[in-house]
Amino acid sequence: MKKIFRKYLLAPVALIVVLSACERDSDYVLSTPSPYVSNLDLRKLYHGSDVTLTREATRQAYILAGQVTSDHSGKNLPEGLLFVQNNRKVSASIDSLRGMAINIGADAANFVPGDSVHIQIEGGVLKRVNGILQITGLSGAQVEKVATGITPFLTPVSAVTMLAKPENFEGLLGVVYNSNFEPNIGVERIEGVKIFNEGSGDVEMNVNSTADFKSEFLPYSANIMGIIIPSATTAVPQVWPRVKSDFVATSIVVDPSVPLGPNPAIITGYLADPDGTDANHEYVQLMATQDLDFRRTPFSVVTTNNAGASTPTGPPTGGWATGGLRTYKFNITRGTVAKGTFFYVGGYKLIAGANSTDISQANWVVSKLYNVDGGDDGIGDKTANLLANSGNAAGMAVFATTAVDLNTIPSDVAFYAGTGNAFASGVGYAICDNDFYSRYNGDVFQPFYRQGTNTGKVAANPSAAQFTYLGGEYDAAAKKWTVKRASKTVGVPKTSELKVVQEMPGATKVVN
Numbered sequence: 001m002k003k004i005f006r007k008y009l010l011a012p013v014a015l016i017v018v019l020s021a022c023e024r025d026s027d028y029v030l031s032t033p034s035p036y037v038s039n040l041d042l043r044k045l046y047h048g049s050d051v052t053l054t055r056e057a058t059r060q061a062y063i064l065a066g067q068v069t070s071d072h073s074g075k076n077l078p079e080g081l082l083f084v085q086n087n088r089k090v091s092a093s094i095d096s097l098r099g100m101a102i103n104i105g106a107d108a109a110n111f112v113p114g115d116s117v118h119i120q121i122e123g124g125v126l127k128r129v130n131g132i133l134q135i136t137g138l139s140g141a142q143v144e145k146v147a148t149g150i151t152p153f154l155t156p157v158s159a160v161t162m163l164a165k166p167e168n169f170e171g172l173l174g175v176v177y178n179s180n181f182e183p184n185i186g187v188e189r190i191e192g193v194k195i196f197n198e199g200s201g202d203v204e205m206n207v208n209s210t211a212d213f214k215s216e217f218l219p220y221s222a223n224i225m226g227i228i229i230p231s232a233t234t235a236v237p238q239v240w241p242r243v244k245s246d247f248v249a250t251s252i253v254v255d256p257s258v259p260l261g262p263n264p265a266i267i268t269g270y271l272a273d274p275d276g277t278d279a280n281h282e283y284v285q286l287m288a289t290q291d292l293d294f295r296r297t298p299f300s301v302v303t304t305n306n307a308g309a310s311t312p313t314g315p316p317t318g319g320w321a322t323g324g325l326r327t328y329k330f331n332i333t334r335g336t337v338a339k340g341t342f343f344y345v346g347g348y349k350l351i352a353g354a355n356s357t358d359i360s361q362a363n364w365v366v367s368k369l370y371n372v373d374g375g376d377d378g379i380g381d382k383t384a385n386l387l388a389n390s391g392n393a394a395g396m397a398v399f400a401t402t403a404v405d406l407n408t409i410p411s412d413v414a415f416y417a418g419t420g421n422a423f424a425s426g427v428g429y430a431i432c433d434n435d436f437y438s439r440y441n442g443d444v445f446q447p448f449y450r451q452g453t454n455t456g457k458v459a460a461n462p463s464a465a466q467f468t469y470l471g472g473e474y475d476a477a478a479k480k481w482t483v484k485r486a487s488k489t490v491g492v493p494k495t496s497e498l499k500v501v502q503e504m505p506g507a508t509k510v511v512n
Contacts, residue, residue, distance in 0.1 A: 037061035038088035039098035042126065043167065046133060051126040053135065062122040064100070064135075067152045068115040069173035069227060072108060074243035076211035081134060082108040082143065083227050084117060085153060085172055097153055099171020099228070101132050107140025113173075113242075116147035131232040133170060156360040157228065157239070158349060159201030160369060166237045169228045176203060176224045176239060177361045178250065180334035183218035190216045190247065193231075193238070196224075197334055198360075200349075200367035204231070204238040213244035220251035220295070221335060252336045254293035261479045263434065264290050265299060265398045266412040268342065268508035269469040269501065272387035272394075272462040274353030275494060279371035279384040281353045283346025284396050285469075285501065286412075288337040289476045289510050294365060299332040299411070300402045301345045301366070302379065304429060306421040307390040315424035319406035319448075320397055321379050328370055328380030331402045335365045339476065340510040342502055346386070347371075351501065352465055356494035362502075377402065389461055393422035393449065397429070406430070407447070413437065414470065415449055416459040416487075423450035435472060435481035459487035467492045467501045470508060477512035 037058050045051045045058075055062055066084030070077055077083070081101040088096040102108075102119060111117065120142040124135040157174040179196040191214035194205045205224060207214050225246040226239040241247045269285040272278075284301060292299070302320045310325040320327055330345050337343045342363065349360040349367050360367075371384050388394035395415035399408060410432045415422075422429060428448025431437035436456040439447050446452030459468050472485030490504055 033060035035061055035063045036065050037063070037121070038096065039064070039066065039084075039086050039100040039171070040088050040096045042100060042121075042135075043098055043133065046126050046128075053121050053124045053126060055122060058121075062120060064102075064119040064121050066100070066117060066119075067113075067150055068111045068117055069099070069113055069152050070108065070111070071113050071242040073112075074212055074241070074246075076206075076208050076213075076240060077227065077242060078130070078132065078229070080105045080108050081132070082111055082117075083171055083173075084119070087153075095168065097155065097172065098168070099173070101134035101171055102138060102143070103129070103134050103136045104138050104140045104143060107143070110140065111143070111145065113152055114148055114150045115145050116150050118144045118146055131230045131235055154225070156349070156358045157203070158198055158360055158367060159203050160348070160367065162203070162228070162237055163201065166230065166235075169237055170230060172228050174226065174228050174239060178221055178335060178363055178365075179203070179205075179224050180221045181218055183220065185220070186217060188218045189214060190218050194218060196222075198367075199335075199364040200369075204236055206231075206238040206240050211241075213241070213247070216244065216247065219249035222250055223248045252291060252293075252338050254291045254296065254336060256296060258290065260297065260400050261290060261476070263411050263432065263474065263479065264288065264292060264400055265337075266434075266474055266508070266510075267396060267398060267414045267470065269467060270387060270396065271346075271352065271467050271492070271501075272416075273389050273464045273466070275356065275465040275492075276353045277384070278386070278389075280347035280369045281350060282386045283344055284387075286343050286345065286398055287508055287510060288339055288341060288343065289474055290339050292337045294332045294335050294337075297400065298402045300376070300399045300404060301330045301332065301396060302399070302404060303328050303386050303394075303396045304422075305383070305385060305388040305390075305394055306392040307385075307388050308392065308421070310388075314421075315427050316422065316429060317406075317427050319428065319430055320399075320408065320410075321404050321406065323375065323379045324381055325383055327375070328383060328386055329375040329377060329404065330366045330368060331376040332365045333402070335363065337363060337365070351496050351498065352467075352492040352494050356492075357496055357498075359498045359501075362498055379404070388417060391418035391461070392420040393418055395429070395449070409439075409447075413449070414458045414485075416457050416468070417461045419450060419455070419457075423448050435484040458485055459489075463489060465492055466490065469501065469504050469506070471506045473509045473511060475512050476510050482511075
């Protein structure tokens with residue numbers, strides 16, 4: 001009986017203990033929603049119909065805090081629109097920077113780039129007007145300037161990235177480097193919608209008839225800064241320069257009477273094994289040994305991958321024009337390069353692979369997604385591995401022409417990695433006379449790599465996330481290498497700056 005009594009006595013005691021353990025802690029933190037909303041979250045609210053910005057719609061947020069990027073002093077931006085940009089505190093791997101237009105009428109001209117503002121958006125309406133997503137129904141009284149002199153974020157823009165995700169770029173302050181036009185030089189002005197190519201595709205620039213810089217002549221190339229605004233008729237994103245200083249001509253004048261030397265462009269480095277996927281992230285670095293204008297004289301760069309699985313198998317019967325998965329061709333038909341300066345050919349304009357530093361400020365004459373599109377002139381299938389990491393021969397050549405066949409002599413050529421699958425009697429990869437190869441060994445003709453004494457390699461297989469720079473010194477007056485290239489590698493973390501691959505001790509130099 002005592003056991004039964006003890007059993008039923010313990011049951012309620014245990015229940016009391018359990019319930020007391022479930023009581024709310026005395027230090028429970030009460031919180032309130034943030035009053036601030038990001039442009040990223042605001043843009044997600046719009047699905048084709050007008051949205052009234054109530055606190056319920058914005059989860060109790062009612063203040064848009066951001067950097068002003070618009071400048072109405074140049075009279076080229078849509079009247080009444082204040083453009084601001086901000087980001088949201090999320091993972092470092094997530095791009096949250098977004099722009100937004102706020103229609104506050106004539107008061108928009110009272111704010112300048114670098115102003116930091118808080119905008120009371122409650123009661124405004126999010127809608128598209130003339131193609132531009134904007135907040136309407138507000139006035140200048142709802143915009144508070146809280147700071148000045150802030151340096152606005154500047155977003156590098158390329159056709160391949162912007163046209164893939166135009167929503168991410170709309171309303172941002174962007175910059176496009178090395179924009180190449182096809183102008184009527186000395187006659188055509190920048191006014192109107194102009195199409196340019198920055199190495200990866202075509203982009204539109206808009207200069208209105210009201211702009212106070214509309215009479216500037218259109219150059220061959222320029223760096224263009226401006227707000228990204230969709231066309232009212234086509235919805236295609238356009239770059240709208242704000243003021244005259246947003247448009248800076250960069251083209252050089254190349255004397256057409258100066259003939260090309262034997263090596264007008266040389267190979268100075270490459271990234272063959274980016275961090276992460278190789279697809280669309282590999283590139284070749286080159287240097288001009290004399291001023292070059294690719295409109296007047298088109299060039300090309302061809303890479304070769306001779307891994308065992310690369311087709312067509314066997315000797316490269318077409319040489320650099322073999323195609324398939326063996327060779328891949330980039331035509332260079334736009335842009336200028338000054339003597340002794342670098343230029344680039346490859347995939348995305350990133351220093352070390354996906355999610356690494358954008359280096360579009362370098363002179364990219366071609367930026368092409370080689371894992372999406374085949375090579376130019378039918379030379380090369382789309383490929384995930386442009387520059388091989390295998391034991392067989394791999395390399396690249398630059399030509400002072402786009403007409404490339406078995407016997408076309410390159411301006412420069414460089415092989416690395418292994419030796420196999422590159423030559424058979426009568427066919428191979430044509431070489432030029434440089435610091436590693438010679439077309440003649442005495443009286444013996446040896447025009448291909450791996451033929452005769454042409455067995456040298458500029459480097460071994462690359463390591464992951466390392467840039468290979470070749471070094472050496474080229475005498476432009478003597479038109480020959482005076483210091484032989486001796487390759488080195490440098491680690492390229494994703495946050496590296498452009499100088500990591502351009503200012504290394506022992507980097508290639510052009511003298512005289």
